[in-house]
Amino acid sequence: MADNFTSVTYDDQYILMVNRLKKYFPIKGGMVSKTVGYVKAVDGVTFNLRRGTTMGLVGESGCGKTTTGRTILRLSGEKTGGQVLFNGQEVYDLSARELRKLRTKMQIIFQDPFSSLSPRLPVGEIIGEAVREHGLVPAAEFDDYIDHVMDQCGLQPFHKDRYPHEFSGGQRQRICIARALALNPEFVVCDEPVSALDVSIQAQIINLLKELQEQHKLTYLFISHDLSVVEHISDTVGVMYLGNLVEYGATDDIFSHPLHPYTEALFSAIPVPDPNAKMNRIVLQGSIPSPANPPAGCKFHTRCEKCMECCKTTAPEWKEIEPGHFCACHLYDDVRESNA
Numbered sequence: 001m002a003d004n005f006t007s008v009t010y011d012d013q014y015i016l017m018v019n020r021l022k023k024y025f026p027i028k029g030g031m032v033s034k035t036v037g038y039v040k041a042v043d044g045v046t047f048n049l050r051r052g053t054t055m056g057l058v059g060e061s062g063c064g065k066t067t068t069g070r071t072i073l074r075l076s077g078e079k080t081g082g083q084v085l086f087n088g089q090e091v092y093d094l095s096a097r098e099l100r101k102l103r104t105k106m107q108i109i110f111q112d113p114f115s116s117l118s119p120r121l122p123v124g125e126i127i128g129e130a131v132r133e134h135g136l137v138p139a140a141e142f143d144d145y146i147d148h149v150m151d152q153c154g155l156q157p158f159h160k161d162r163y164p165h166e167f168s169g170g171q172r173q174r175i176c177i178a179r180a181l182a183l184n185p186e187f188v189v190c191d192e193p194v195s196a197l198d199v200s201i202q203a204q205i206i207n208l209l210k211e212l213q214e215q216h217k218l219t220y221l222f223i224s225h226d227l228s229v230v231e232h233i234s235d236t237v238g239v240m241y242l243g244n245l246v247e248y249g250a251t252d253d254i255f256s257h258p259l260h261p262y263t264e265a266l267f268s269a270i271p272v273p274d275p276n277a278k279m280n281r282i283v284l285q286g287s288i289p290s291p292a293n294p295p296a297g298c299k300f301h302t303r304c305e306k307c308m309e310c311c312k313t314t315a316p317e318w319k320e321i322e323p324g325h326f327c328a329c330h331l332y333d334d335v336r337e338s339n340a
Contacts, residue, residue: 007083008083008085010085012088013050013051014048014049014050014051014085015049015050015051015187015219016048016187016221017048017083017085018046018047018082018084019046019082019084020044020081021042021046021068021071021079021082021083022040022043022044022045022080022082023042023064023067023071023076023080024039024040024043024080026038026039038292039292040243040292040294041064041067041243042064042068042243043064043244043294044243045064045068045243046318047245049187049219050235051186051217052213052218053220053236054213054219054220054221054222054234054236055222055235055236055238056224056230056236056237056238057069057221057222057223057224057237058224058225058227058230058237058239058266059225059239060241060288062288063240063241063242063243063288064240064243065223066191068223068240069191069221070189071084072084072091072106073189074091074092079092086102086106086187087105087186089102103134104130104134104136104183104185105183105186105187106187106188106189107180107181107185107188107189108189108190108191109176109180109188109189109190109191110176110191110193111191111192111193113172113176113196114169114172117172117176118164119163121163122162123150123159123161123163123164124146126179127146127149127150127178128142128145128146130179130182131145131182131183134183136182136184146160147160149178149181149182152178152181153175153177153178153181153208154208155171155174155175155178168201170197170198170201170204170205173193173194173197173201173205174208177193177205177208177212181212184216185218186218187218187221188221189221189223190221190222190224192223193205193209193222194206194224194226194229195224195225195226202229206229206233209233210233220233222234227270228271231251234251235250236248236250236251237249237251239263241262241288241299242289242291242300244299244328245326245328246262246328247259247260247262247326247328248326249325253322253324257325259325259329260328261300261304261329261331262303265282265284268281268282269281269282284303285303286302286303288303295312297310297311297313297314297315298312298315298316299315308330310330311330314330316330316333
C-alpha cells in the first residue's frame with residue numbers, strides 16, 4: 001500500500017525518530033482467502049525520543065501500543081508505511097546482516113515474563129544465549145560476564161542452573177531484564193513489564209529499570225496502561241487511541257494540563273489515595289470502534305462529549321499547541337490558525 005509523506009531529517013539528539021508509522025494487518029475472506037480489508041493497528045504515529053530518556057505510551061487495550069513497539073523493532077513483518085530512524089538509520093532499509101548487528105542495540109522486555117522464557121533452558125543459558133551468538137565477550141570471560149549482569153538485576157550466581165518455573169513472577173521479570181541488558185543495548189521497549197506483577201513487586205522492578213537507565217544511559221519506550229507508573233518513570237508521554245497518537249508532551253505538562261478529551265477521560269480514572277476526595281470521573285460512552293472499520297473524521301468523535309460537526313467528517317491535524325505539547329483535536333484549530 002503506497003504511503004505519501006514527507007521524510008524527516010535526522011537529528012542526533014534523538015535516538016529514535018518515528019514519522020507517520022503505519023502497520024496494517026490484512027483481513028482474509030472468501031474461498032481463495034482474498035484480502036477484503038485491513039486492521040489498522042498503527043495508523044500514522046509520529047514522535048521523537050531523546051537519548052537517555054523514557055517515553056511512556058498509554059491508552060486503552062487494543063489501541064495499538066504493543067504493535068507500535070513491535071513495529072519499531074521490526075518484529076511484526078514489514079511496515080505498511082512511514083519512517084523509523086534509529087541513530088539515523090531507516091530500520092526497514094537494513095539488510096538481514098545489518099539488522100542482525102542492530103539487534104543488540106534494540107531490545108524488548110515482554111509483558112508476561114513466564115511465557116517469554118524458554119521452560120527448557122536454565123536461566124544462565126537464557127541470559128547468555130544471545131551474548132554467545134553475537135560474540136559480545138570472549139569465551140573465557142563469558143561466565144563472569146553473565147554473573148555480573150545477573151548481579152546488576154538482583155539475581156544470584158546460583159540462579160544460573162535453575163529453570164524459569166522455579167522463580168516468582170518478580171524474579172522472572174528480572175531474568176527478562178537481565179537477558180535484554182546482557183546485549184548492552186541503547187534502546188529498550190518495555191511492553192507492560194509490571195502489569196503481571198503484584199504492586200509491591202512493581203515498585204522494585206520500576207526502581208531497577210531506573211537504576212539501570214542511569215548506569216547504562218538507556219533509552220526506554222515504556223508501554224503501559226497504568227498511568228501512575230507512567231507518571232513515575234516517564235519524561236514524556238504519548239496517548240494513543242485506535243492506532244493514532246492523540247496527544248504527546250512532557251510528563252508534567254500532560255498530567256497537569258491534558259488537552260485532548262480522551263486524555264482527560266483517561267486521567268479522570270486515576271485512583272486518588274484519599275477516601276474523602278471527590279472523583280470527577282469522565283465516563284466514556286460506548287466502546288472502541290473496530291480498527292478494521294474506524295469512523296470517518298476524528299476516530300474519537302463517537303465517544304466524545306465535545307464532538308462538533310467537523311469532527312464527524314474531517315480528521316484533525318497533529319499540531320503543537322504549546323511548546324513541546326502536541327495534540328490532534330479540532331478544539332485547537334484556532335490555535336493553529338493564529339500560529340500560521
